[in-house]
Ligand code: ADP
């Protein structure tokens with residue numbers, strides 16, 4: 001009976017997701033189509049045409065962002081246990097997000113550390129998506145630019161990763177709603193990024209906590225269990 005229930009619930013989620021995806025992807029696609037149609041008008045200037053095409057591309061990016069967010073959430077987690085170096089994964093995520101950071105005049109600082117200590121297990125693609133979601137939120141919270149600081153430390157039990165911005169911050173009410181599907185304060189937000197990030201980290205047996213103050217900034221802390229076999233033996237002995 002329990003199996004049946006779980007199955008029914010999954011089916012329900014799947015059909016709900018399918019309906020949401022088609023609904024949410026259709027909007028940017030419709031807008032994109034409109035701009036493409038306007039851009040072939042021979043009467044308009046080259047500059048106007050450029051602007052139209054830019055808008056069209058932006059909306060397509062948005063459609064693909066929505067699909068990415070949904071896919072991670074909807075995909076049944078095929079147990080994939082990649083051995084990952086947190087430093088390398090961070091470096092990679094930072095490289096991916098760099099263009100957006102540069103555009104927003106946000107400086108990202110990564111700590112310089114001996115990376116041997118920081119190994120975790122999980123699905124690389126998902127971990128990347130989680131890091132990128134949180135970095136992206138940090139950048140988006142600083143429309144006037146600023147600095148995004150990444151920290152990394154560890155003890156025997158856990159690896160602690162912090163991502164701190166000096167952006168607009170969140171009220172207590174906003175913090176409580178963080179991770180709730182569709183909760184967004186952005187005009188063009190999906191409200192799915194944090195939900196997906198929470199589910200990814202909990203799938204890795206980790207935890208995300210948030211500390212934020214309006215007008216000061218936000219700090220996300222991710223705690224992950226270290227990969228046992230990767231802990232140097234002297235660390236275990238002492
Ligand atoms: P989206 O970014 O599409 O709005 P998310 O799930 O990524 O969706 O984030 C949900 C909401 O949480 C955001 O709209 C914003 O209000 C808040 N939030 C998340 N990260 C931050 C941050 N670093 N600073 C301020 N607010 C944040």
Ligand code: MG
Pocket residue numbers: 133136137193194
């Ligand atoms: Mg987001």
